[in-house]
Amino acid sequence: MDKDIVTLAIETSCDETSCAILRNGREVLSNIISSQIDIHRKFGGVVPEVASRKHIENMNLIIQEALDEAKMTFDDIDIIGVTRGPGLVGALLVGISSAKAIAYALDKPLIGVNHIEGHICANYIEHKDLEPPFTCLVVSGGHTYLIYVKDYTEYEMVGRTRDDAAGEAFDKVARTLGLSYPGGPVIDKLSKEGNPDAIPFPRVYLENDSYDFSFSGLKTAVLNYINQARQKGEEIVVKDVAASFQQAVIDVLVDKSIRLAKERKTDKIVIAGGVAANQGLRELMAQRGQEENIKILYPSNKLCTDNAAMIGSAAYFNYMKNKVSDLYLSVAPNLELI
Amino acid sequence: MKILAIDTSTVMATCAVLDEDNLLGEFSLNQNFGHSENLVPMVKTLLDNLSLKVSDIDLYGVAVGPGSFTGLRIGIATVKAFAHVYNKPIVGISTLEGLAFNLSHRGIIVPMIDARRNRVYTGIYKWENGYLNNIEEDTVMEIDQLLEHLGENYNNIMVNGNGINIHREKIKDKLGDKVEFAPNIHNTCRAASIGELALLKKDHGKLSNYFTLVPEYLRESQAQRDYKKKERDN
Ligand SMILES: [Zn+2]
Numbered sequence: 001m002d003k004d005i006v007t008l009a010i011e012t013s014c015d016e017t018s019c020a021i022l023r024n025g026r027e028v029l030s031n032i033i034s035s036q037i038d039i040h041r042k043f044g045g046v047v048p049e050v051a052s053r054k055h056i057e058n059m060n061l062i063i064q065e066a067l068d069e070a071k072m073t074f075d076d077i078d079i080i081g082v083t084r085g086p087g088l089v090g091a092l093l094v095g096i097s098s099a100k101a102i103a104y105a106l107d108k109p110l111i112g113v114n115h116i117e118g119h120i121c122a123n124y125i126e127h128k129d130l131e132p133p134f135t136c137l138v139v140s141g142g143h144t145y146l147i148y149v150k151d152y153t154e155y156e157m158v159g160r161t162r163d164d165a166a167g168e169a170f171d172k173v174a175r176t177l178g179l180s181y182p183g184g185p186v187i188d189k190l191s192k193e194g195n196p197d198a199i200p201f202p203r204v205y206l207e208n209d210s211y212d213f214s215f216s217g218l219k220t221a222v223l224n225y226i227n228q229a230r231q232k233g234e235e236i237v238v239k240d241v242a243a244s245f246q247q248a249v250i251d252v253l254v255d256k257s258i259r260l261a262k263e264r265k266t267d268k269i270v271i272a273g274g275v276a277a278n279q280g281l282r283e284l285m286a287q288r289g290q291e292e293n294i295k296i297l298y299p300s301n302k303l304c305t306d307n308a309a310m311i312g313s314a315a316y317f318n319y320m321k322n323k324v325s326d327l328y329l330s331v332a333p334n335l336e337l338i
Numbered sequence: 339m340k341i342l343a344i345d346t347s348t349v350m351a352t353c354a355v356l357d358e359d360n361l362l363g364e365f366s367l368n369q370n371f372g373h374s375e376n377l378v379p380m381v382k383t384l385l386d387n388l389s390l391k392v393s394d395i396d397l398y399g400v401a402v403g404p405g406s407f408t409g410l411r412i413g414i415a416t417v418k419a420f421a422h423v424y425n426k427p428i429v430g431i432s433t434l435e436g437l438a439f440n441l442s443h444r445g446i447i448v449p450m451i452d453a454r455r456n457r458v459y460t461g462i463y464k465w466e467n468g469y470l471n472n473i474e475e476d477t478v479m480e481i482d483q484l485l486e487h488l489g490e491n492y493n494n495i496m497v498n499g500n501g502i503n504i505h506r507e508k509i510k511d512k513l514g515d516k517v518e519f520a521p522n523i524h525n526t527c528r529a530a531s532i533g534e535l536a537l538l539k540k541d542h543g544k545l546s547n548y549f550t551l552v553p554e555y556l557r558e559s560q561a562q563r564d565y566k567k568k569e570r571d572n
Contacts, residue, residue, distance in 0.1 A: 042565065049407065049559035056411045060422050060548045074423045090408050093374050097412045100378040101419030105392040327382060330375045 005319065008066070008077045008102065009312030010059075012095030013087025013115045015039075015046045017058040020308035021070035021077075025316030026124050029070035031302070031309035032062050041181050045171075052090035059098050066308070074106055081308075081315020084112035084325075085335030086142065092331040100327055111315040112325040115306075116143055116337045117153070119272040121317065122303040122310035130270070130297060135261040137253060138337075139281070140273035141167035141184075145337060146211045146256055148264055152317040155338050158260055159211025166249055167275050169215040173222050173245050177238050187242045188278045194243030199225060201248040211256055218248050250281045254288050261294050271298040274305060342381070342395045342420070343533030346373040346413035347405025347433040348451060348500055353381050354529035355388055355395075356537065363388050364530045373412045381416075392420050399536025401527060402430035403554035404459035404476060405451055410553040422548040429536035430546050432554065434476050437499050438463035439531040440524040445494025446473065450501030453478050458501040459556060460484055462492075470535075478556050481505050485512040492516070498525050 004023050011018040020031040036054045040046045067073060082099030085092060096112070103110035116138055123130055132152060138145040144166045146159035164172075167184055174183020179190075201221050204214045222245050229236045261269050269289060275281065276298045289296035303310060318324070341356045351373045352366035365384045367376070385391060400417040403410045414430075421428045437449035442465065450458040458481050462474035481501070488495055489512055498520035502509060509517060558566075 043561050047559065047561040050561055052407070052411060053553075053555075053559065056415055057552050059415060060418050063422065064549070090411070093408060094411050094415050097374055097377070097415035098419040100374075101416040102423055104378050104382055105420050105423040107391075327378045328375050330372060 005078045005316060006072065006076050007079050007081055007312040007316050009081040009308040009315055010063070010095040010099045011083045011115070011118070011306055011308040011311045012055045012059070012091050013083045013085070014091060014306055015051045016306040017055050017062050018306065018308035019062045019066035020312045021066050021072055022309060022312040022316065025313045026128055028125055028309045029072070030066045031307055032065045032069065033302075033305065033307050034058050034062055037182070044175070044181055046088070048088045048090050051088060052094060055091055055094040059094060063098070074102070077106060077108060079109045079111060079315060079319050080106070081111045081113050081312050083115045083118065083311050084329060085332030086115055087333060089331055089333040092333065096329065096331050100329060104327055109319060109324045110327065110329060111318050111323070112329045113311045113314045113318065114335055114337055115311070116145070117314045118310040120147070120149065120270070121313035122299040122307075123270045123272060123297055124313050124317070125309055126299040126303055127297050130268070133264070133266055134268040134270050135257060135264060135266045136270045136272060137257045138273045139166045139253065139271070139275035141165060141171065143273060144213050144215070146260055147337070148260070149270070153321050153323060157338050159213065159256060161213040161215060162206075163214050163216035164219060166213070166215055166253065169219045169249065170275070172219055176223050176226055177241060179238075184275060184278065187246055188280055190239045190242040191246040191280050194237070194239030194241070196243040196247035198237065198240035199244040201225075201244050203248055203252050205252060205255070211260055213252060213256070215249065218245070246280050250278070250284050253281060254284045257285065258288050258292055258294065262292065267293075268295045268297060271296070277301045277304040339396045340390065340394055341397045341399055341533045341537055343399035343529040343536060344377070344381070344413045344417050345401035345433065345436060345527040345529050345532050346377060346409045347401045347403055348409065348527055350526045351377055351380060352527055352529040353377070353384055354533045355384060355390065356530065356533040358537065361530050364528065366526070366528065368526055373409055377412060377416055393424055395420065395424070396426060397536060397540060398426060398428040399431055399532045400428060400551075401433040401436055401532050402551070403433055404453070404478065404556040405433045407553070407555055410555070414551060414553055418548040418551060427540070427545045427547060428551050429539050429544050430551050431532045431535045431539070432461070432476055433527060434459060434461040435463065435470065435472065436527055436531045436535060439470055439535055440528055441496055441498060441520055443496035443518070445496060446492050448488065448495055448497045450497060450499040450505070452501045452504055456481050458484060458505070460501070476554070476556060481508060485509060489513055489516065496520055500525065
């Protein structure tokens with residue numbers, strides 16, 4: 001085996017300041033995540049300027065904590081990975097400025113990482129034997145993608161949302177139901193107690209052969225249902241609305257993932273992104289996977305949230321394919337996976 | 339002792355290396371391109387030309403604000419990371435003090451940085467016994483209010499900074515022959531000024547470090563201001 005590669009990775013794309021140290025892209029030596037969620041809650045969502053301010057306050061403390069926990073110093077670092085997008089521009093700039101300065105000061109390679117690729121790579125950390133090819137469903141607050149992962153760092157985009165991301169729909173429905181921010185985990189929790197068949201919300205499959213998604217119609221249907229019930233003075237059973245809405249989302253996500261896995265003959269479906277923590281999604285996918293003899297994999301909850309370890313894993317696999325950035329690396333707030 | 343100084347608080351991206359006796363080199367570009375893309379390559383060009391490495395730097399100076407929020411964070415994140423890797427101290431310098439330091443005027447010096455919507459970041463500085471003293475604290479205010487205040491309280495004023503180009507006519511109108519405009523070359527932030535100030539201040543308990551140093555925005559975020567207003571109104 002070649003010499004170990006130690007990666008220092010930084011992630012600041014949204015409201016988590018995170019730094020991680022990894023060995024060879026799969027072994028996490030430390031993964032420090034400082035969440036700002038309590039700070040943004042009072043604003044009802046992430047405020048970019050507030051997030052950027054918090055990142056610059058925290059950044060070096062988090063880096064030091066990551067080094068300490070990994071029992072390492074800067075001298076042990078071989079490569080530096082950093083999220084360049086997608087994300088909030090001001091937030092990304094803090095991480096990328098730090099990473100570039102560290103890379104130059106140490107004279108080590110810098111690798112700009114796509115945040116979405118990071119979410120996919122979280123699975124390489126979680127599942128040590130996982131290797132491409134596989135089918136991958138990426139679901140997060142900002143993204144919904146169905147991807148055929150050909151090889152490490154090589155992706156074929158098969159389907160994507162044509163309007164809202166799945167996580168976005170969760171947040172909007174949660175807000176209308178008066179649930180706390182962030183909406184996804186709250187709806188997931190309520191859904192366990194509610195009846196998923198209580199309200200027949202639409203499942204939008206688009207054209208027969210399409211792997212794309214659309215969640216805006218469903219979102220509107222849920223909002224209309226709530227408004228009409230309120231106007232008529234009818235009682236809204238929040239847990240039933242939550243469960244019925246969530247079921248409508250995950251039915252489509254799971255159906256299309258299974259269909260793609262069968263079409264491409266992959267024996268694995270990998271779930272990635274913040275919504276990969278959704279219990280309802282995990283359970284339905286597992287159940288359908290068992291019926292179809294397809295293995296279902298997803299990261300542990302900590303690796304589903306935005307974290308630097310997943311960025312470090314992606315940086316490592318890019319580095320192994322000689323995909324290295326230079327010191328002019330720029331942030332890309334609207335970066336697409338491919 | 340080698341000092342590396344950086345200022346990215348305005349459109350000017352500027353970095354300089356100094357020692358106790360000399361300005362060794364300065365690289366400044368006053369162009370509206372991304373500071374984040376170009377800052378580290380600029381520092382590298384400067385250090386390469388001086389045959390220096392980041393590990394040769396003993397002290398960092400950085401403009402901490404006021405200025406562009408994003409610009410400040412790029413410069414500060416960069417300096418904090420350099421300082422962190424080699425465990426070196428940092429001195430944070432007011433952007434306005436850095437601007438005032440460009441001038442050797444006998445009266446008062448009033449730097450102005452555009453803060454948009456007819457406001458400027460400003461402070462009042464004066465050379466006394468070889469030291470540049472801060473007479474009135476850095477703040478953000480309406481240009482009209484500032485000019486009225488200056489007209490009532492001071493004579494022999496020199497102004498500089500990017501704010502004076504935007505408000506030149508108004509400044510002339512309100513202050514007449516009480517005011518002198520700095521020549522253009524002294525209107526922009528210079529890392530050399532930040533570096534020399536850092537060297538002067540390092541012995542006066544002004545040392546900061548890569549954990550604690552934060553920008554001096556002088557303004558809360560819009561969201562925070564809106565939130566406070568909502569709280570008051572309720
Ligand atoms: Zn994410």
